Amino acid sequence: MTSFTIIAVYVDDLNIIGNPKEIEHTAKLLKNEFEMKDLGMTKFCLGLQIKHLRDGVFVHQSNYTEKLLKRFNMDKAHPLSSPMVGRSLNRELDPFRPKENDEDILGPEIPYLSAIGALMYLASNTRPDIAFSVNLLARYSFEPTRRHWNGIKYIFRYLCGTRDMGLYYQKNLKSKLVGYTDAGYQSDPHKARSQTGYVFTYGETTIS
Structure with a gap:
C-alpha cells in the first residue's frame, strides 16, 4: 500500500x-x-483547539465560545439545558414564526446577522448540537424581530453551560462511516411540509 x-x-x-x-x-x-x-503537534488552528490525549484527540472551541459570549454580553447569562425552546405546530404560538404585520424589524443596533454568522462557524466545526436552531433562525435574517433575537439569546444561554463541549476522536477504534436521517412529517407549521435532519459519524464521532 x-x-x-x-x-x-x-x-x-x-x-x-x-x-x-x-x-x-x-x-x-x-x-x-x-x-x-x-x-x-497542532494545538490550535483557526479557532479550533486540539487536545491530544492518550486514547484520542479532542477538538473543541471553548476559547472561541468564551469570546463569542463576551462579544454579545451573554457570558454571565443563566445557562440553559437545550439550544432552543419546544416548537409548537400551531402557527400562532410558534415563537419562530415569520414577522407579523404588527411587529417591528430589529434595528442596526441589534447585531442579528453578526450573531448568526458567528454561531454558524461554531455549529459547522465542533458544535453540531446547535446546527438546527441556528439554521432555523438564519431563515429570518432579512426581517428579524425581537422574538427571533430572543431565540439567538437562548442559544447563547445554552452555550454558557456547555462552552467546553466538543468532538472526541478515539484512537485504535475500528472506524466506519455511518449516516442517520429522519424527517418530521409536516413539522414546519408555516409551509406544511416535512423537515429532514441528518448526522454522519466516523469512528462514532460526528463529522457532518
Missing part, C-alpha cells in the same frame, strides 16, 4: 497529516527548500 501525506496550508501555516515516518520525511524535504519552524 502506498502511503501519502496531506499538507493543509493557511497563509504561512502548515498542518502536515500522515503517519509519523511520512510526516518526518515530508518536513525534511520542505526544510531543504524553505525556512521553517517545527511547532510540533
Whole structure:
C-alpha cells in the first residue's frame, strides 16, 4: 500500500497529516527548500483547539465560545439545558414564526446577522448540537424581530453551560462511516411540509 501525506496550508501555516515516518520525511524535504519552524503537534488552528490525549484527540472551541459570549454580553447569562425552546405546530404560538404585520424589524443596533454568522462557524466545526436552531433562525435574517433575537439569546444561554463541549476522536477504534436521517412529517407549521435532519459519524464521532 502506498502511503501519502496531506499538507493543509493557511497563509504561512502548515498542518502536515500522515503517519509519523511520512510526516518526518515530508518536513525534511520542505526544510531543504524553505525556512521553517517545527511547532510540533497542532494545538490550535483557526479557532479550533486540539487536545491530544492518550486514547484520542479532542477538538473543541471553548476559547472561541468564551469570546463569542463576551462579544454579545451573554457570558454571565443563566445557562440553559437545550439550544432552543419546544416548537409548537400551531402557527400562532410558534415563537419562530415569520414577522407579523404588527411587529417591528430589529434595528442596526441589534447585531442579528453578526450573531448568526458567528454561531454558524461554531455549529459547522465542533458544535453540531446547535446546527438546527441556528439554521432555523438564519431563515429570518432579512426581517428579524425581537422574538427571533430572543431565540439567538437562548442559544447563547445554552452555550454558557456547555462552552467546553466538543468532538472526541478515539484512537485504535475500528472506524466506519455511518449516516442517520429522519424527517418530521409536516413539522414546519408555516409551509406544511416535512423537515429532514441528518448526522454522519466516523469512528462514532460526528463529522457532518
